[in-house]
Amino acid sequence: MRKNITGKSFLFPMPVLILAAYDREGKPQCMNAAWGAVSGRTQVSLCVGPRHKTVEAVRDTGAFTVSIGDAPHEIQCDYVGVVSGNDEPDKFAKAGFHAVKSEHVNAPIIEELKMALECEVISYDEDSHILVGEVVNISVDEAALDGDGNIDVRRLDPLIYDSPNKNYYRFGEYVGKAYSDGHKLEHSSLEELQKKAKKHGHGLIGSLIDKIDGATEEMVVPEHVDIVEPLKELADEIGGAAESMILPKE
Numbered sequence: 001m002r003k004n005i006t007g008k009s010f011l012f013p014m015p016v017l018i019l020a021a022y023d024r025e026g027k028p029q030c031m032n033a034a035w036g037a038v039s040g041r042t043q044v045s046l047c048v049g050p051r052h053k054t055v056e057a058v059r060d061t062g063a064f065t066v067s068i069g070d071a072p073h074e075i076q077c078d079y080v081g082v083v084s085g086n087d088e089p090d091k092f093a094k095a096g097f098h099a100v101k102s103e104h105v106n107a108p109i110i111e112e113l114k115m116a117l118e119c120e121v122i123s124y125d126e127d128s129h130i131l132v133g134e135v136v137n138i139s140v141d142e143a144a145l146d147g148d149g150n151i152d153v154r155r156l157d158p159l160i161y162d163s164p165n166k167n168y169y170r171f172g173e174y175v176g177k178a179y180s181d182g183h184k185l186e187h188s189s190l191e192e193l194q195k196k197a198k199k200h201g202h203g204l205i206g207s208l209i210d211k212i213d214g215a216t217e218e219m220v221v222p223e224h225v226d227i228v229e230p231l232k233e234l235a236d237e238i239g240g241a242a243e244s245m246i247l248p249k250e
């Protein structure tokens, strides 16, 4: 049985995007915008109403940034979604945000948020409210990068918006490898794969080790102390215990 919902549009997960631009006086403005997505290789689209102070600023300057709202700044991200710069002249500062001008476009980067897409306006449509931007640069705080300089989504800690229930969630756990796991079905059936995974407890131990690895990267541990190996052994032990307790004997 499925329930039908009409007259609405939402996807899961929805991002919490913070749109920012300089207004005519050169003051930074920003707002929460969850109805947004990648719409091309170097293009983003957001559905934002024309009466917002931030949208007025975007249209005046022809540039904007889109920052990824994150869990540590949940209150600030929600604040900029419930208060308008039309009513609160110090909105940006009251949110506790600090602006640095992008080196690539005439728009503010919010220092507190770790990742920002720096965009030039391609178009804004008054009827559909769709703002389209060309992504000229993406800047990421090194606190959100792994040892190889790649963006680490766990360190980015993005907020996820649950539109039907108006809740925010934190990014979840590692599940599998993209552009890879699907190939497994080329060689065996789903039932065979599930049976194998159950027998070896792969999902449980794998995700535990992933979590521990992530945690140890973030913890400050003296260089000569190796805690990863003992933790992996512990994960194996816990995995083994869980397997014998929970999994049916074959």
Ligand SMILES: Cc1cc2nc3c(=O)[nH]c(=O)nc-3n(C[C@H](O)[C@H](O)[C@H](O)COP(=O)(O)O)c2cc1C
Pocket: 029, 030, 031, 032, 033, 034, 035, 036, 047, 048, 049, 051, 052, 053, 054, 055, 078, 080, 081, 082, 083, 084, 085, 086, 091, 161
């Ligand atoms: C979770 C959340 C998501 C939102 N998403 C959007 C959106 O996608 N488009 C939009 O026009 N307004 C959206 N809003 C509303 C604006 O952020 C809000 O009206 C804000 O006060 C506008 O600020 P401004 O007038 O200072 O620009 C959202 C608000 C919240 C709390």
